[in-house]
Amino acid sequence: MGRYILRRLLSVIPTLIGVTLIIFIFQRLIPGDPAVAMLGEHATEENVARIREQFGLDRPAFLDRDALAEGDLTGFFDSQYTRYFSRLLHFDLGESIHKRIPVAETLSQRFPATIELSLLSMVIALLIGIPIGIASASRRNTALDGITMVGSLVGVSMPIFWLGIMEIMLFAVFLQWLPAGGRLSSGVNIESITNLYLLDSLLTGNIPGFIDAVKHIILPAIALSTIPAAIITRMTRSSMLDVLQEDYIRTASAKGLSERVVLFRHALKNAFLPVITIIGLQAGTLLAGAVLTETIFSWPGIGKWVYDSILGRDYPIVQGVTLLIALIFLLVNLAVDLSYVILDPRISYD
Amino acid sequence: MIEPKMKTINVEDYAVREHRSLWLDAWRRLTANRTAMIGLIVVAIFIFSATFAHFFWEYNPKSDLDYGAKLLPPQLIVSEEVPDIHIFGTDKLGRDIFRRVVHGGWNSLRVGLVAVGISLIAGGILGLLAGFFEGIDMNFYESLALMTLLGLGLGALPAWIAKQTFQIFLFAFLGAGSVLLNRFEDSRRLPRLIIFPLIGAVMGGIPGLFVAPLVGFVCGVLGLVIGYLLARPVAGGVFSNIVMRFMDVILSFPSYLLAIAIVAFLGPGLDKGMIAIGVVGIPIYARLARSAVLSVSQKEYVLAAQAVGESHGRILFRHIVPNILSPIIVQATMGLANAILSAAALGFLGLGAVPPEPEWGAMLGDSYKYLSSGAWWAVLFPGLAIMLSVLGFNLLGDGLRDALDPKIRV
Numbered sequence: 001m002g003r004y005i006l007r008r009l010l011s012v013i014p015t016l017i018g019v020t021l022i023i024f025i026f027q028r029l030i031p032g033d034p035a036v037a038m039l040g041e042h043a044t045e046e047n048v049a050r051i052r053e054q055f056g057l058d059r060p061a062f063l064d065r066d067a068l069a070e071g072d073l074t075g076f077f078d079s080q081y082t083r084y085f086s087r088l089l090h091f092d093l094g095e096s097i098h099k100r101i102p103v104a105e106t107l108s109q110r111f112p113a114t115i116e117l118s119l120l121s122m123v124i125a126l127l128i129g130i131p132i133g134i135a136s137a138s139r140r141n142t143a144l145d146g147i148t149m150v151g152s153l154v155g156v157s158m159p160i161f162w163l164g165i166m167e168i169m170l171f172a173v174f175l176q177w178l179p180a181g182g183r184l185s186s187g188v189n190i191e192s193i194t195n196l197y198l199l200d201s202l203l204t205g206n207i208p209g210f211i212d213a214v215k216h217i218i219l220p221a222i223a224l225s226t227i228p229a230a231i232i233t234r235m236t237r238s239s240m241l242d243v244l245q246e247d248y249i250r251t252a253s254a255k256g257l258s259e260r261v262v263l264f265r266h267a268l269k270n271a272f273l274p275v276i277t278i279i280g281l282q283a284g285t286l287l288a289g290a291v292l293t294e295t296i297f298s299w300p301g302i303g304k305w306v307y308d309s310i311l312g313r314d315y316p317i318v319q320g321v322t323l324l325i326a327l328i329f330l331l332v333n334l335a336v337d338l339s340y341v342i343l344d345p346r347i348s349y350d
Numbered sequence: 351m352i353e354p355k356m357k358t359i360n361v362e363d364y365a366v367r368e369h370r371s372l373w374l375d376a377w378r379r380l381t382a383n384r385t386a387m388i389g390l391i392v393v394a395i396f397i398f399s400a401t402f403a404h405f406f407w408e409y410n411p412k413s414d415l416d417y418g419a420k421l422l423p424p425q426l427i428v429s430e431e432v433p434d435i436h437i438f439g440t441d442k443l444g445r446d447i448f449r450r451v452v453h454g455g456w457n458s459l460r461v462g463l464v465a466v467g468i469s470l471i472a473g474g475i476l477g478l479l480a481g482f483f484e485g486i487d488m489n490f491y492e493s494l495a496l497m498t499l500l501g502l503g504l505g506a507l508p509a510w511i512a513k514q515t516f517q518i519f520l521f522a523f524l525g526a527g528s529v530l531l532n533r534f535e536d537s538r539r540l541p542r543l544i545i546f547p548l549i550g551a552v553m554g555g556i557p558g559l560f561v562a563p564l565v566g567f568v569c570g571v572l573g574l575v576i577g578y579l580l581a582r583p584v585a586g587g588v589f590s591n592i593v594m595r596f597m598d599v600i601l602s603f604p605s606y607l608l609a610i611a612i613v614a615f616l617g618p619g620l621d622k623g624m625i626a627i628g629v630v631g632i633p634i635y636a637r638l639a640r641s642a643v644l645s646v647s648q649k650e651y652v653l654a655a656q657a658v659g660e661s662h663g664r665i666l667f668r669h670i671v672p673n674i675l676s677p678i679i680v681q682a683t684m685g686l687a688n689a690i691l692s693a694a695a696l697g698f699l700g701l702g703a704v705p706p707e708p709e710w711g712a713m714l715g716d717s718y719k720y721l722s723s724g725a726w727w728a729v730l731f732p733g734l735a736i737m738l739s740v741l742g743f744n745l746l747g748d749g750l751r752d753a754l755d756p757k758i759r760v
Contacts, residue, residue: 014595015595015598015599015602018595018596018598018599018602019599019602019603021599022599022600022603023611026611026612026615027615029612029616030615031617063511065510065511065512065513065565068511068562068564068565068568069562069564069565072564073564076568149385150385153741153745153748154737154741156744157687157691157737157740157741157744159691159694159695159698159711159714159733159736159737159740161694161698161711161714162714162729162732162733162736162737165714165718165721165729165733166729166730166733169721169729173722173724174724180721284604284605284607285604287607288604288605288606288607288610291607291610291699292695292698292699295699296718306610307699310614310699315614315615318611318614318615322603322607322608322611325603325604325607326602326603329602329604330602
């Protein structure tokens with residue numbers, strides 16, 4: 001098993017290099033000269049040349065064959081990509097073009113907001129998806145099952161940005177129960193420990209702060225959790241249906257165990273593996289969906305930041321955040337793969 | 351004692367039972383499925399209205415402006431004050447929302463079809479070939495083609511470094527030679543793993559020396575490695591591995607984040623959105639096609655076709671493709687739903703259709719800033735159109751899965 005884990009960890013490395021290559025290529029897709037974009041249309045040629053040299057834009061993309069022909073072996077490998085890659089190894093994601101602040105610095109401030117929103121959405125999705133999936137599988141072909149199936153399809157088909165808008169319309173504009181956006185009302189302060197406001201306000205015993213934070217997070221969290229909840233429901237249902245046909249389930253029922261024990265102790269444990277895979281894949285949906293949800297609810301996380309940066313053509317930020325999300329997505333799915341070994345002793349690798 | 355119920359069975363009924371094809375059978379199961387029929391009807395309405403509007407209901411988004419009719423709520427009855435009825439109301443520029451929603455359908459369907467087309471063709475072909483050559487041994491000509499291509503691909507690096515195009519062809523010949531050598535019985539005694547790297551080193555190194563000593567050295571080392579890789583013809587599994595690893599890299603991005611990122615860098619536009627959504631979808635079809643081909647390629651009918659000496663092209667297109675169509679059709683239907691959703695998301699973020707072009711996502715993105723004015727109709731109807739069309743394709747896809755494969759009921 002140890003060898004399997006090691007091999008699986010090592011297999012992430014080529015994929016990660018591929019990911020950095022794709023993100024690097026994005027930069028080359030931008031039409032026009034990035035140096036001119038940085039300085040504006042009216043920049044002098046000298047300034048453009050200076051910026052090009054400063055940011056290494058005068059270097060070739062991957063390898064410098066002219067340097068090699070002149071007998072310079074280190075110059076051969078000194079390219080835009082290798083510079084980009086070695087900066088990444090030092091956790092340097094570059095600098096925002098407009099504000100000249102390191103991307104990594106702003107990222108560390110904004111990331112907790114996205115994590116808080118995504119985690120809460122995942123919790124909501126699990127709380128909805130798993131019980132409904134189980135109930136619907138154990139009462140197959142009843143009205144409940146039918147409603148669940150149609151409901152989950154509606155959930156999968158939901159444009160979450162539209163759902164978010166409709167939520168704001170109903171709860172913030174017409175009923176005025178909840179705020180339309182932001183993370184906290186002005187005037188409310190929460191002492192930051194982890195920067196997850198819900199957790200921080202509880203840790204410091206700040207109850208009004210906690211209530212305010214809940215009021216702000218509830219609408220975006222519901223919007224963001226829709227698609228994962230629907231997918232988890234469907235997966236739990238179909239996986240439970242498979243397991244419920246097994247002989248050991250019939251045996252357990254035949255020997256007189258209560259339905260609850262059969263469902264939860266015998267069936268759910270065995271039905272959980274495919275559900276875990278789906279949960280891992282939903283991590284990506286959540287992080288990508290954050291771009292839309294955060295934009296609508298003015299949530300100060302990385303999603304809104306990416307959106308603003310796209311509009312402002314601040315490409316280092318878009319690159320940095322895309323890389324971070326891809327990295328998290330890879331690691332979550334790696335963790336899912338590894339959890340199989342622990343959850344199901346029948347699976348043996350090597 | 352209970353009398354067993356006797357049924358009169360007329361044998362002739364069975365003997366003359368009509369011939370039913372797989373597709374007719376599937377169609378009957380589909381029409382018997384109520385939710386699938388709802389999906390089909392929804393999809394048909396959207397396709398019909400969008401196509402009809404595009405060809406017969408003229409609309410010029412650039413000249414559509416009427417500040418006098420700004421943000422009117424939905425109106426069903428013509429009255430003295432309101433001579434024009436707007437059943438979905440009007441937006442901030444006084445444009446009739448119903449008209450724009452109907453015309454927007456054309457853009458959404460177009461994006462869906464083109465994007466799915468891109469992913470289906472590229473992903474399908476890659477997956478088919480990967481699965482086929484992983485499951486079935488390559489013949490001489492296929493092996494020759496693969497090794498020549500491998501030689502071309504690998505040789506491109508030293509050729510580019512030395513600025514000597516002919517090096518590519520030298521390495522292509524080396525790859526082809528590796529396959530040709532297998533035709534000779536005596537070739538087994540040759541120490542290939544020594545000969546090929548040496549030839550490779552000479553092919554890369556000597557021409558490189560004419561440019562500069564260091565270039566000769568680097569190209570020589572590269573040639574050595576390439577020669578080693580080309581020394582033995584690789585099996586189809588290697589090809590499959592290369593393709594699938596590449597697909598893994600694309601899959602390691604959450605799908606529409608990658609689409610957003612691609613369009614962010616390419617610049618906004620419906621055409622670029624289509625390409626981005628299509629490219630992002632390629633790995634799904636590649637994986638699906640590969641695994642389907644692998645599961646079919648060991649079936650008796652494929653083995654039988656091989657045994658009677660049918661050509662690989664014939665086996666692939668006559669025996670394998672028809673048998674893997676159903677999962678791919680299901681995926682393509684669901685893929686349409688996804689593509690419409692992604693396109694709407696791009697439009698909403700201002701990265702898809704360029705205003706004033708009518709597109710559902712862009713209409714939402716346009717109107718949601720005016721929410722506080724209480725103009726609910728400007729966001730309700732475009733969003734409803736997105737949801738219903740996506741739901742229609744999803745219902746249809748779900749029904750198709752049941753209809754095409756009655757064994758699996760998810």
